[in-house]
Amino acid sequence: MSFLQIQDATVTFPARRGSEAFTAVKGVSLSIAKGEILGLVGESGCGKSTLSRAIMQLQPLTAGRILLEGGDLSKLDSHQLRMARLNFQMVFQDPYASLNPRRTVFSTLTEAVRARTGKLPKEALWERVAALMQRVGLNPDFALKYPHEFSGGQRQRIAIARALGPDPRLLIADEPVSALDVSIQSQIINLLLNLCRDLGLTMLFISHDLSVVRYIADRVAVMQNGQIVELGETGQVLTAPQHPYTQKLLEAAPALRLAEV
Amino acid sequence: MSTVLDVQDLKVSFHTRNGVVRAVDGVSFKVEKGKTTGIVGESGSGKSVTCYSLLGLVPMPPGRIEGGSAKFGDVDLLKLSEKELQRIRGSRISMIFQDPMTSLNPWLRVGTQVAEPLRLHEGLSKSEAWKRAVEALREVGIPDPEKRIHQYPHEFSGGMRQRVMIAMALITRPELLIADEPTTALDVTIQKQVLDLIRDLQKRLGIAVVFITHDLAVVSEVCDYVNVMYAGRLVEASPVQELFARPRHAYTQALMRSIPALQRKGEPLYTIPGLPPDLANLPSGCAFRPRQTPERQALCLTDRQPPLVEVSPGHWAQDCPGCLIRD
Numbered sequence: 001m002s003f004l005q006i007q008d009a010t011v012t013f014p015a016r017r018g019s020e021a022f023t024a025v026k027g028v029s030l031s032i033a034k035g036e037i038l039g040l041v042g043e044s045g046c047g048k049s050t051l052s053r054a055i056m057q058l059q060p061l062t063a064g065r066i067l068l069e070g071g072d073l074s075k076l077d078s079h080q081l082r083m084a085r086l087n088f089q090m091v092f093q094d095p096y097a098s099l100n101p102r103r104t105v106f107s108t109l110t111e112a113v114r115a116r117t118g119k120l121p122k123e124a125l126w127e128r129v130a131a132l133m134q135r136v137g138l139n140p141d142f143a144l145k146y147p148h149e150f151s152g153g154q155r156q157r158i159a160i161a162r163a164l165g166p167d168p169r170l171l172i173a174d175e176p177v178s179a180l181d182v183s184i185q186s187q188i189i190n191l192l193l194n195l196c197r198d199l200g201l202t203m204l205f206i207s208h209d210l211s212v213v214r215y216i217a218d219r220v221a222v223m224q225n226g227q228i229v230e231l232g233e234t235g236q237v238l239t240a241p242q243h244p245y246t247q248k249l250l251e252a253a254p255a256l257r258l259a260e261v
Numbered sequence: 262m263s264t265v266l267d268v269q270d271l272k273v274s275f276h277t278r279n280g281v282v283r284a285v286d287g288v289s290f291k292v293e294k295g296k297t298t299g300i301v302g303e304s305g306s307g308k309s310v311t312c313y314s315l316l317g318l319v320p321m322p323p324g325r326i327e328g329g330s331a332k333f334g335d336v337d338l339l340k341l342s343e344k345e346l347q348r349i350r351g352s353r354i355s356m357i358f359q360d361p362m363t364s365l366n367p368w369l370r371v372g373t374q375v376a377e378p379l380r381l382h383e384g385l386s387k388s389e390a391w392k393r394a395v396e397a398l399r400e401v402g403i404p405d406p407e408k409r410i411h412q413y414p415h416e417f418s419g420g421m422r423q424r425v426m427i428a429m430a431l432i433t434r435p436e437l438l439i440a441d442e443p444t445t446a447l448d449v450t451i452q453k454q455v456l457d458l459i460r461d462l463q464k465r466l467g468i469a470v471v472f473i474t475h476d477l478a479v480v481s482e483v484c485d486y487v488n489v490m491y492a493g494r495l496v497e498a499s500p501v502q503e504l505f506a507r508p509r510h511a512y513t514q515a516l517m518r519s520i521p522a523l524q525r526k527g528e529p530l531y532t533i534p535g536l537p538p539d540l541a542n543l544p545s546g547c548a549f550r551p552r553q554t555p556e557r558q559a560l561c562l563t564d565r566q567p568p569l570v571e572v573s574p575g576h577w578a579q580d581c582p583g584c585l586i587r588d
Contacts, residue, residue, distance in 0.1 A: 043448045044419065151536070152304065181303045181475050186519045186530035193529075208448045211478070211522030215530065235526075252453035254478040 002031035009064035011050050024050040026226040037203045039217030047226040048206050052172045056088050086116050089163035093175035095155035099147040106143040112165025132161040153184035171203045210253045214238050222246045265469040266292040271329035273314045280541040284310040286493040297470040299484035307493040308473050312439050317346040352382035355430035359442040365414040372410035375429045397428040420451035441473045489513050492538050492548035499576040511584040512549050547581040557583040
């Protein structure tokens, strides 16, 4: 049985004054196995983010179902949903915008830990925070610093530590390295890969950078206008793309042509 | 071939509470007519400050231009007054920035903004300037420009906004265009369209382009000549094909090795050890030494800055025994 199953998911934003109804996700079916890294590729506006919000249960589906280990998430009541949501955590593109500038790393991370555990004695909290920081390659001595005291790469590490705080089982990484320098990018990609391997995490990796997806993902889903147009093993999709849209994406990617030089 | 811009030994520093930050430390490069010169480097390497200082866009204080010259035609940009610079900025030298969402004014119609350089620099009337603006929008491939010109920036997509920026930058037919990470915020397919557009217009109008980016893949696509910056200095400068075929400096090689597209799946991605140096507190000698492997570190210069040497015709690299890889 697959870990996460999306069956015929559709999200329609209803018509409002001045705009027509818009279907952002049109009957998407996907399944992710436990421990798998699935790359989701497509342009802005293709529905990638709406789909990830729907998986996070932040956006109700108009039609279809999302099953976590066979259990239908939309059938949960609000308390159960709050607990289930802890199993999914997100890492966003811009670590400058996604961290609260007025909270220390300790305060950010304890909130994430407590979401799962409830109240903990101070020593236990410190232990958890130190372990999280070490896991993402940060020195726990810096726990009382604020986000602005860290570099972009370190901030993204804090954001990843926060996502790991409630012991999630699925990580949704929404363009986690697009805002970073090349040399920092590789560090964060290595970190994400190690985390998936060591913690048995499943990951949905959303990106428009095919060279990164090629490296990190086991399988790739290509999305266009709210639909999955191609899905398959990463190597196969990127070397022998079947759908014209995938071919167009590959052609536009400069890094891949560089590989042939 | 004629040289449009000739920068020699440019030095820019910032005087901060934590000491003097030498953001640009002795950078020299030339930009030829009709060619694209790339400046590549990580955040904080000084690539943007280099270009901002040429146009007087570095805030002073805390910034200060410590020395050097920038010959543009027969004037030295660094010696001009603010008033004289205003006459050049946006007419003979234009700039486009990374984020078209923040560099357009959300309160003004697109037409007002695209036509503004003409009104300021050529003193055209509003109706004439708007007529030219419609043509400029058509030229950068915006469909239905007569209608779109009356709209506001939020009615345009990211790629279309960057096209508007390009139309605005080129409407006065400048001799030099400075593009600061113009495609970093865009999707791959849109990125390609924008790069193609810049290249097309450059060919047609014969302008020189300075292209600032941290993306080596983009450099390989658009640049004729590449300058690699590290810690405020050039570590390598070369024609683009030569650079990718035979990178000579350890930093350039490390940058190329960290591109994920070039790595085999399953192996850990190569990362450059350590962090870029603190510019207020540079190590003496070779700036890349702390990030080198131990055996090479021992060879690096410690007593003086490595000078650039010509390793093969047109290909320059810092002559540090630890970092320069000769044949």
